[in-house]
Amino acid sequence: MTDRKRTALDWQDVRMFLALGRYRSLSATARALQVNHATVARRIQSLEESLGDKLVERRPDGYRLTPAGEHALQVAAEMEVAAQNLSRPAIGAPDTLRGLVRINAPPALAQGFLLARLTEITATHPGLDIDLATDLRSISLSRHKADIAVRVGHAVDADLIAKPLGSMAFGFYGIAAQCDRAERGELPTFVGYNEESGDMPGAEWLTRHFPRSRIAFRGENHIMQAIAAGNGAGLALLPHYLGRSLPGLTLCTLEPAPPPRDIWLFVRRQDRNVATIRAVMQHVQDSFKASEGLFSA
Structure with a gap:
């Protein structure tokens, strides 16, 4: 051709x-x-x-x-x-920001934290539309499947601009009866990742440090695991922001816990000055900054 x-x-x-x-x-x-x-x-x-x-x-x-x-x-x-x-000024005032910004994040982070914060910016900027999608594994910004990606782990893509959002600490959460059993020295029962997601860092860490423990319920993401733990299925290794936010969960004094993981925001270099994307980026950064205590140990 x-x-x-x-x-x-x-x-x-x-x-x-x-x-x-x-x-x-x-x-x-x-x-x-x-x-x-x-x-x-x-x-x-x-x-x-x-x-x-x-x-x-x-x-x-x-x-x-x-x-x-x-x-x-x-x-x-x-x-x-x-x-x-x-179609809009380079510097967007609240009444001039118009357009769609697509954000991708892990399921629990999207549903348990970002969702509520991103609705705030649509109220502030009525012409701004948000498309929030979830994936456990990284999606390709280079294919333009999203404008902004929030990821947990190392910043490794040299072709993108990476901005640190903070760190995510973890703990074991469950109903009081499950915590009492573990704190008395009994072998804990866990809620973990399903087989398809068995290569996730939390799944591998749990298997390595508690090899004799039973995983009684498996879910594909932290939201499902938190709900199962809240219904008594076992203890779930959850990020603190989620365990502290959902009703019915108690933080157990069970050691060890995995080290905190860094949270990053990624954006394509050519998009960093697009007014709508820049406004959403700043809002996400401000939201994490204001919630540092929710994420820390």
Whole structure:
């Protein structure tokens, strides 16, 4: 296709391609943009004809970008940012911030902490829309699946800007009867991660330090584990911000506990000065700063 004559770009073609690059499937792209599959396919073909390059390849597990497609995705994302900046002032006052900011975070951190804080900023900025999604494992900001990612662990991606949000300490939580048993020296019963999430740091740490203990209930994230512990299934190793926030849980004096883990905010370099993204970043940083005591041991 590289020898075909290039034609003028259609922004709607670019918009469809950008969404396909994020979601990697026609169905997910069609749902996100509220169009049908045929429209997405037609727009992608139109963009390929305009650029004179093959941008995507269909695979059994979805769509994969060609090298030309990866380059086009980066440029398309920059076009999107430029279009957003044209529609609002560079410095956003409360009544001028308009647009969608997509945030990705681990399930417990999203549901147990960020959710309540992010609703505050939508009240302050009525034109600001928030899309909060959850993943246990890191998603790719380079694919533009999110604008901001909040992650627990080491900052390792040199292509992104990483901002420290604080540290997360852990403890064992459960109902009083479960805590009493463990504190009397009986072998504790735990709530832990399910098999699919057995490689998570907390799961590996618990197995290593309490090899003889039974895991009576398994859940895929800390929210599920906290609910199970609150219903008496066993003790759950939880971040303090969650154990202290949910009713029915008691902090047990059970040792040892794992070391605190760092919390980071990630953003693409080219997005750091987008007014909406910058405002949400600052709000998230301020929220963690104000809640340091909730996270510490």
